[in-house]
Amino acid sequence: MKHQVNRCALAALAIMLGGAGLTGCSSNKPAGSPASSAASAARSGASAVASAAGSAAASVAASAEAAAEAALANVKGGLNATADVTLGTTATGSNGRVEVPVNVTNHDAKPRHYTILIDFRDQSGNLLDAIVLEVPETAAGATSHATARSNRDLAGTVTAEVRRALRY
Numbered sequence: 001m002k003h004q005v006n007r008c009a010l011a012a013l014a015i016m017l018g019g020a021g022l023t024g025c026s027s028n029k030p031a032g033s034p035a036s037s038a039a040s041a042a043r044s045g046a047s048a049v050a051s052a053a054g055s056a057a058a059s060v061a062a063s064a065e066a067a068a069e070a071a072l073a074n075v076k077g078g079l080n081a082t083a084d085v086t087l088g089t090t091a092t093g094s095n096g097r098v099e100v101p102v103n104v105t106n107h108d109a110k111p112r113h114y115t116i117l118i119d120f121r122d123q124s125g126n127l128l129d130a131i132v133l134e135v136p137e138t139a140a141g142a143t144s145h146a147t148a149r150s151n152r153d154l155a156g157t158v159t160a161e162v163r164r165a166l167r168y
Contacts (some may be wrong), residue, residue, distance in 0.1 A: 078167060079167050079168065080165070081114060081166060084105050084167060085102065085103070085114070085162045085165045086102075086105075087102055087103075087148075087161070088100055088103070090160050097149045098160070099148065099149050100118070100160040104143065106141065106144075109141075114134075114168075115133070115134055115135075116135065116165040117132055117162070118131050118133060118160055122157065123156065129150045130163070131150065133148045
């Protein structure tokens with residue numbers, strides 16, 4: 001899917017650049033001339049492709065979010081444990097995926113498992129990806145360390161946040 005979005009973005013850029021060239025060449029052509037119409041069509045096409053690329057990215061994020069929520073729904077008897085989870089700083093790993101260190105401290109008197117829903121967001125707060133991280137049994141009073149990785153490559157400045165964490 002990433003490659004489709006990138007191809008759409010490149011196509012939009014090419015159309016916009018081509019449209020700008022056509023507009024520049026036809027600046028002294030009357031409205032409705034073939035050059036003016038071609039430039040207008042190119043700009044409309046670029047806008048449609050850019051919109052489709054944004055919709056595709058939003059669709060991927062929504063799909064990841066739905067899958068993550070479904071995985072959390074399978075946890076029976078889980079208690080809210082968001083306060084037990086802290087995240088480190090996001091970084092892009094060698095495989096191109098965004099990674100974030102996760103620390104889980106079990107404040108309970110018994111060993112517990114954790115299922116954590118983590119959102120990856122852009123600078124504007126838009127959801128880019130969502131993952132569910134399963135942390136194996138963590139001893140009473142102990143801290144487990146894990147790494148959460150995005151499902152796909154994410155560009156730009158990305159932050160991570162714990163949306164939900166269940167202890168069981």
